[in-house]
Amino acid sequence: MTVMTLIQAVNDALKHEMRRDDRVVVFGEDVGVKGGVFLATEGLQAEFGKDRCFDTPLSECGIIGTAVGMALYGLRPIPEIQFLDFIYPAFDQIVSEAAKMRYRSGGEYTCPMVIRSPYGGGIKGGHYHSQSAEAYFCHTPGLKVVIPSTPADAKGLLIASIRDEDPVMFLEPKRIYRTLKQEVPEGEHVVPIGKGRIVREGKDATVIAYGAMVGICEQAAELAAKEGRSVEIVDPRTLVPLDEPLILDSVRKTGRCVVVYEAPRTCGYGAELAAIVAEKAIEYLEGPIVRVAGFDTPFPYTLDNLYMPDARRVLRGIQKTFQW
Amino acid sequence: MTATKYLSVIDKDGKVAKGKDPNLDAEELRRLYRVMVTTRVMDERALVLQRQGRIGFYVPATGQEASHIGSAYALRDSDWIFPSYRQPGIPLLRGAKIDHLIAEWYGYEGDICKGRQMPVHYSLRSIHFVSVSSPIGTQISHAAGCAMAMRMRKHDGVAMTYFGDGATSSNDFHSGLNFAAVYRAPVVFVCENNHWAISVPVSAQSGTEEMAVKAEAYGMPGVRVDGNDVLAVYRVCKEAVERARRGEGPTLVETVTFRMGPHSSSDDPSKYRDAATVEQWKRRDPIQRFQRYLQQRRLWNEAFEKECQESARATINEAIKRVEATNKPAPRTMFEDVYMTMPPHLQEQMQDLLSLEGPAAADEGAFPL
Numbered sequence: 001m002t003v004m005t006l007i008q009a010v011n012d013a014l015k016h017e018m019r020r021d022d023r024v025v026v027f028g029e030d031v032g033v034k035g036g037v038f039l040a041t042e043g044l045q046a047e048f049g050k051d052r053c054f055d056t057p058l059s060e061c062g063i064i065g066t067a068v069g070m071a072l073y074g075l076r077p078i079p080e081i082q083f084l085d086f087i088y089p090a091f092d093q094i095v096s097e098a099a100k101m102r103y104r105s106g107g108e109y110t111c112p113m114v115i116r117s118p119y120g121g122g123i124k125g126g127h128y129h130s131q132s133a134e135a136y137f138c139h140t141p142g143l144k145v146v147i148p149s150t151p152a153d154a155k156g157l158l159i160a161s162i163r164d165e166d167p168v169m170f171l172e173p174k175r176i177y178r179t180l181k182q183e184v185p186e187g188e189h190v191v192p193i194g195k196g197r198i199v200r201e202g203k204d205a206t207v208i209a210y211g212a213m214v215g216i217c218e219q220a221a222e223l224a225a226k227e228g229r230s231v232e233i234v235d236p237r238t239l240v241p242l243d244e245p246l247i248l249d250s251v252r253k254t255g256r257c258v259v260v261y262e263a264p265r266t267c268g269y270g271a272e273l274a275a276i277v278a279e280k281a282i283e284y285l286e287g288p289i290v291r292v293a294g295f296d297t298p299f300p301y302t303l304d305n306l307y308m309p310d311a312r313r314v315l316r317g318i319q320k321t322f323q324w
Numbered sequence: 325m326t327a328t329k330y331l332s333v334i335d336k337d338g339k340v341a342k343g344k345d346p347n348l349d350a351e352e353l354r355r356l357y358r359v360m361v362t363t364r365v366m367d368e369r370a371l372v373l374q375r376q377g378r379i380g381f382y383v384p385a386t387g388q389e390a391s392h393i394g395s396a397y398a399l400r401d402s403d404w405i406f407p408s409y410r411q412p413g414i415p416l417l418r419g420a421k422i423d424h425l426i427a428e429w430y431g432y433e434g435d436i437c438k439g440r441q442m443p444v445h446y447s448l449r450s451i452h453f454v455s456v457s458s459p460i461g462t463q464i465s466h467a468a469g470c471a472m473a474m475r476m477r478k479h480d481g482v483a484m485t486y487f488g489d490g491a492t493s494s495n496d497f498h499s500g501l502n503f504a505a506v507y508r509a510p511v512v513f514v515c516e517n518n519h520w521a522i523s524v525p526v527s528a529q530s531g532t533e534e535m536a537v538k539a540e541a542y543g544m545p546g547v548r549v550d551g552n553d554v555l556a557v558y559r560v561c562k563e564a565v566e567r568a569r570r571g572e573g574p575t576l577v578e579t580v581t582f583r584m585g586p587h588s589s590s591d592d593p594s595k596y597r598d599a600a601t602v603e604q605w606k607r608r609d610p611i612q613r614f615q616r617y618l619q620q621r622r623l624w625n626e627a628f629e630k631e632c633q634e635s636a637r638a639t640i641n642e643a644i645k646r647v648e649a650t651n652k653p654a655p656r657t658m659f660e661d662v663y664m665t666m667p668p669h670l671q672e673q674m675q676d677l678l679s680l681e682g683p684a685a686a687d688e689g690a691f692p693l
């Protein structure tokens with residue numbers, strides 16, 4: 001075990017897989033000499049050379065388009081999109097090409113690749129360095145969507161994503177890149193895609209959260225405990241495919257459900273979670289399913305601390321499920 | 325492949341070759357100089373404020389003053405500018421209120437953008453300076469479209485757009501130039517080739533050494549100019565602007581310059597480029613170059629310099645004081661301007677936020693890029 005931050009765990013996973021599998025290549029803007037603007041790829045070019053870790057021209061469309069070509073030819077590309085907010089020029093390549101290749105070719109051609117990108121607010125980045133765009137990708141059949149919330153999960157999930165045969169959107173909550181330190185297994189460490197985790201056990205209400213919101217919900221759970229309410233937190237870890245049994249079992253046990261996400265509320269991934277719980281566990285619910293989310297505005301700059309759900313908003317969400 | 329020409333007007337001693345001087349009058353030359361100096365001072369002050377934690381972020385344009393100020397100077401005040409984040413001198417040239425710029429850095433209530441964007445992402449409609457976006461290159465096709473509209477309306481305006489060497493790789497560079505050429509739109513594309521896109525050098529950005537040559541494939545002239553020579557930039561852009569206004573279509577101007585400082589307040593360029601090159605470019609400082617020219621023409625002396633520097637500093641410092649005495653925008657402003665009128669679901673969300681009790685979450689985080 002080594003104590004690592006989330007960003008170090010990402011770096012560790014990349015190195016581990018690059019050593020193991022020479023098909024793995026890493027590329028994107030500033031990932032070479034600079035090692036990425038967040039230093040996720042630090043040291044990769046020095047160790048693996050410019051053929052396996054390289055800077056690209058400033059074109060997200062080009063980055064993903066060429067990644068598709070490389071994957072078709074048998075490489076395992078791990079393109080980095082510097083900020084998820086800048087992924088939109090690549091949207092067509094992701095949604096129309098990478099995601100649909102297996103299906104449209106009857107399984108003849110596939111696009112195993114991991115698109116890594118930092119996402120989410122909390123770094124004073126204004127609306128072009130803060131967005132949570134996961135829902136667009138969850139809405140696209142053919143893509144898997146993975147979001148770690150701890151250093152150990154970041155490593156284990158990234159390794160699993162790289163070994164996966166389908167294109168994976170690996171979204172990294174940049175707000176907690178360096179704020180969390182945790183023991184991470186050295187060497188081989190795989191966290192399977194499609195398996196969530198119980199962050200904290202409780203019996204009165206289930207809070208579902210992923211990415212940087214997990215920590216916020218832990219704070220809220222402490223506040224709720226002071227009010228005598230025992231909160232269980234579930235982190236799905238992969239949004240697609242989703243560990244439904246874990247979530248439904250928890251909700252069936254507690255009878256209450258709060259869904260927390262920092263993306264805009266309307267059509268956010270939490271809406272899907274709420275719908276699944278309503279469809280499959282409504283007979284167990286003792287109060288309404290409550291969503292605590294970002295507002296339906298672009299992400300602000302000065303007031304970003306008010307935009308993102310904080311512990312008091314999550315706490316109020318928890319209280320609401322009891323007011324029935 | 326090389327571009328058609330590379331123009332310098334002022335040599336290193338401040339002398340001008342015969343027939344190349346655009347012959348601007350004394351007052352105008354001094355005004356240009358003053359704007360360049362003020363831009364430099366503004367950069368220095370802003371970087372200090374950022375280091376002191378008083379503003380969150382900044383993008384310096386140090387070394388690129390001639391490139392953006394000289395080009396914008398070739399326009400009429402009514403022409404439209406589609407900037408990137410690295411042309412802070414243009415608002416100064418066009419007489420924007422300094423308080424508006426500085427309030428934008430702070431994101432305080434006096435900010436036209438209401439604290440919604442990161443520092444230097446100005447929007448200054450009164451001077452036809454269109455809202456700056458972070459995504460690279462998007463403004464390039466906007467400028468083409470605006471110029472197409474000017475043409476459809478039979479107006480004699482021109483659009484000028486700015487972007488870096490990195491932006492030539494973007495989809496919008498291709499679309500923008502292609503559309504502009506097809507519709508002979510009155511637009512001037514100014515590519516400020518400062519040799520770096522954060523840590524990526526031009527050599528890793530493009531298969532061509534020069535950006536101006538790309539124009540040919542789209543069907544428009546491409547011109548390379550010494551971007552640290554304000555008079556050369558002005559001359560080349562003046563020609564391009566006049567061409568556009570005459571209805572002869574777009575031009576791509578490549579200003580060859582250098583980003584003397586970090587990409588932004590959070591970048592450390594020593595990690596990816598060597599000090600010797602930076603030193604070399606320091607000797608080609610656009611402000612010193614222009615100063616020597618003015619000196620030759622007896623339009624510059626120590627007293628003028630002192631006065632330029634001091635008045636720039638005073639103007640900026642007073643504005644900082646005024647801005648710092650104001651507040652953050654009210655929470656309700658977060659919900660405004662999403663739509664023309666606030667729909668019910670946003671009203672509900674706003675009420676939800678305003679009814680919260682207890683202290684808000686702390687302001688945290690520092691921008692890493």
Ligand SMILES: Cc1ncc(C[n+]2csc(CCOP(=O)(O)OP(=O)(O)O)c2C)c(N)n1
Pocket residue numbers: 029058060082086089410458459460487488489490491492518520521522583587
């Ligand atoms: C679409 C997009 N991708 C990535 C970024 C991150 N980024 C910000 S500035 C920059 C480099 C821009 O280089 P260049 O176009 O040469 O302009 P310069 O900063 O040198 O003026 C990058 C990659 C971005 N803002 N937008």
Ligand SMILES: [Mg+2]
Pocket residue numbers: 488489490516517518519520521522
């Ligand atoms: Mg550049």
